[in-house]
Amino acid sequence: MFDYTSRYYNLETAKLTMPDDRIVAYVKRRFLPQGKNMLLLEEISVTQGDRLDQITGRILGDPLQFWRVCDANNAMNPIDLTAEIGQKIRVPIPQV
Numbered sequence: 016m017f018d019y020t021s022r023y024y025n026l027e028t029a030k031l032t033m034p035d036d037r038i039v040a041y042v043k044r045r046f047l048p049q050g051k052n053m054l055l056l057e058e059i060s061v062t063q064g065d066r067l068d069q070i071t072g073r074i075l076g077d078p079l080q081f082w083r084v085c086d087a088n089n090a091m092n093p094i095d096l097t098a099e100i101g102q103k104i105r106v107p108i109p110q111v
Contacts, residue, residue, distance in 0.1 A: 016042070022082045050089040053107040061102045067093045074106050083107055 017023045027043045057074060067085075072078035081093050087107040090096050096104050 020077065020080065022086075047089070047091075048086050050087045050105065050107075053087045053105070054110075055087075055105055056108045057106045059104050059106060061097050061100055061104060063100055065097045067096055070097075070104070070106070075109060080109065083109055 016028065017026075023042055023045060026045055028040055029043055031039045031041065033039060059070065059074070067081040068078035071080045071084055075083065084096065084104060084106055085091070085093055087105040088096055096102065
């Protein structure tokens with residue numbers, strides 16, 4: 016259902032039978048991992064103009080993998096990670 020690089024790739028799916036007997040398939044809830052337990056590839060300091068998609072594009076080779084960096088830093092909002100110059104960001108080793 017999802018590409019192997021998606022944050023939803025390994026999630027379980029379920030089915031729900033609606034009152035009109037339609038069956039709706041859905042992906043079960045994703046719980047955030049503990050960022051401190053993720054293997055670290057690199058730790059960087061935010062510089063002027065940094066954006067998370069640019070950082071992940073440069074380091075991981077894919078700007079769409081920004082969610083991995085969010086997970087490693089226990090961040091729900093990607094913008095929070097680059098809001099402060101000099102802030103340290105953990106970039107994890109990608110896991111499938």
